Amino acid sequence: MALSQVCRPLLVFSIFSNLLMLAAPLHMLQIYDRVLSSGSAETLIYISLIAAVALTLFGICEMIRARIAQRLSTQFTVKHADALFAGMTGGAVPVEKSNEIMRSFNTVRTFLASRSLISLYDVPFSPFFLLLLYLLNFQVGLLTTIGAGVLIAVAWLNKKLTKDSQKKASQTGTEAIAFASAIASRSEDIRAMGLLPALVDRWxxxxxxxxxxxxxxxxxxxxxxALSKSTRQILQITIMAWGAWLVLNGDMSGGMIFAASMISGKVLQPIEQMIGSWDGINRAQSAYTDLEKVLYGQENKIEKITQPDPSGHLTISNVSLTLDGQDKSLDILKDINFKVSPGELLAIIGPSGSGKSTLARIIAGAASPSTGEVMLDGCVQKNWPTEQWGRWVGYVGQEILLFPGTVAENISRMSSDENEAQIIKAAQLAGAHNLINSFPDGYMTKIGGDGVRLSGGQKQRIALARALYSSPKLLILDEPNAHLDQEGENILMKSLNRLKKSGVAIIIVTQRRSILKTANRIMMIKEGRQVPLNANSERPKPKTTANAGEPAPYSSIARPYPYRSPKSA
Incomplete structure (x- = not known):
């Protein structure tokens, strides 16, 4: 629901509420002009009972209006929360702006349930009460009109002069919160490097x-x-005094003075409330504008058709990634082309910073190329439904992120209907079953937050089990043995051989030579480009000499392992 849209139930009960508010001034008018002059106790009792019933209904309407406002907030949350979360996790929102977007979301939710929203529905009734004043007395109506004009001018000045300061306050507050959130996740590194004083000073x-x-x-x-409040009180006194002057001249009755004073308050009060809550209104409108960009993109996203189950044929065609800088563009990847068949393992090697991990992220769907296509079984990556692509493609990135929850929940990808047999099968295939059972609560061991702290190797093995949970046809591993000891690496090699035999296409980014023994092909990336290794086997040529004490580079593999087809592997 956009902030500019009118909620009909809230409008209907606002009409009833504002009409019932007339009970008090009408009761005052009848007391002074009828009861006191006639001395009728019976009239006093009846009009007092009628006023009491009307004001009771007024209270009920106010309660219902507050409930409707809360329901609007709930409706907004239910309608947009999933789309917003999908946009934030799906790349529609930059990481550095995620805190700001969530803050905007909470600002809108809070505003929709607040009294500030309800007071906006009272503003349109000010002209109605003003008309009643003109019917009571033209001069009092004119005086109230002038007062309302003064308050509206104050509201306009408030909006114009505080716009920039409110924007700056919101921006600086968001930046401080984002900075604190970023460094809080690296508390151990901060303590180890003694960065706390400098970071505290900056924060x-x-x-x-x-x-x-x-x-x-x-x-x-x-x-x-304060100006609006004092102006309104001065106007109330002025209207009362002017009414008394009119009574002295015989132009008004005594009851009309009090009725006119109360009705003029109904004219001016909504305007004053709007000025008092203008800051919140402005923040909510600004926050919704920020949210709208994300929500519009998610709600208008075209649903993709479900593709047939793939067999695992991967084709990378002319994939390039270019980052636009201020002075010139930077080519991270340039014209990458290769294919991987089911049951085949391709190892990607190359110097640090050559673009290997970026290529792995593009193949996995975590990043998008500037040009070129990633195809699985002939279907372009962007035409695969996200959930289906995630099912058939397993990915273990260089930086392992496990979510707060149990080991089983992490392996099942936080699924609400996790399959226990499938969880254990994935853990066994990843060689992590015995490791997990060594934890205090086995698969139900909690990790993250106050849970068990895992080593880098343990995280990698659980992340591999998570990647294998859905029985993928394509598996992408970025430095899967970076944190493994010899035993863990042996388990990984056995797992890779089993996966190859089961027909899984595997791509491994690695800096270690040991894993090349199980590879069918090797591809080198250097400065974002494919570098041919050998015309026949695509493997690095061994050098005849090497500097003593230096590790042999990738072009100097001790054994030039021959190409092995998936069948022979």
Whole structure:
């Protein structure tokens, strides 16, 4: 629901509420002009009972309006939360802006359930109450019109003069929170490197800037709020005094003075409330504008048709990735072409920073190429439904991220209907079954937060089990043995051989020579380009000499392992 849309139930009960508010001034008018002049106790009792019933209904309407506002907030959350989360995790929102987007989402939710929203529905009734004043007395109506104009001018000035300060306050506050969230996740590294004093100093400077900006914003808005409140009170006194003058001249009755004073308050009060809550209204509107960009893209996303189950034929065609800089563009990858068949293992090697991990992320679907196509069984990656692609493609990145939860939940990819047999099968295939059973609670051991802290090798083996949970046809591993000891590496090699025999196409990015023994082909990436290794076997040529004490480079493999087809492997 957009903030500019009208909620009909809230509008209907706002009509009832504002009409029932007339009970008090009408009761006052009848007391002074009818009861006191006639001395009728019976009339007093009846009109008081009628007023009490009307004000009771008014209270019920106010309660219902508050409930409707809360329901609007709930409806907004239910309708947009999934799309927003999908946009944030699906790449539609930059990582550095995720905290800001979530903050905007909570700002809109809070506003929809607040009194500020309800007060906006009272503003349109100010002209109705103003018309009643003109019917009571033209001069009182004119005086109230002038007062309303003054308050509207104050509201306009409030909006115009506080816009920049509110924007700056919001921006600096978001930057400080984002910085704190980023460094909080690296607390151990911060302590180890003694960075805490410097980071605390920087965060203090950012919070200081946020506090100063917030103070300047509140200073301006509080001035206009105080101005509106004092102006309204002065107007109330002026209207009362002018009414008394009219009574002295015989132009109004005594009851009309009090009725006119109360009705004029109904004209001015919504305007004053709007000025007082203008900061929140402005923040909510700005927050919704930020959210709308993400929500529109997600809600208008075209649903992709489900593809047939793949066999695992991967084709990389002219894949390039270019980053646009201020001065010139930087080619991360340039014209990468290769194919991998089911049951085949391709090892990608090359110097650090050559683009190997980037290529792995593009193949897995974690990043998008500037040009070129990634195809699985002839279907372009972008035409695969995301969930189906994730089922048939397993990926273990260089940086392992396990989610807060149990080991079983992580292996099952946080599925709500996890398959226990499938979890154990994936763990066994990854060689992690015995490791997991050595944990205090086995598969139900909690990790993350207050749970068990895992080593890098343990994380890699659990991440491999997670990648194998859905029985993928394509498996992409980025440095899968970087944190493994010899035993763990032997288990990994056995797992890879079993996967090859079962017909899984495997791509491994590696810096270690040992894993090349199980590879069918080797491809080198250097400075973002494919570098031919050998015209016949695509393997590195051995050098005849090497500097003493230096490890042999990739072009100097001790044994030039011959090409092995998937069948012979």
């Amino acid at each position: 203090g400077n950012m919070m200081g800037a946020a506090i100063n900006a917030e103070d300047a914003s509140v200073k301006q808005s509080s001035f206009f709020m």
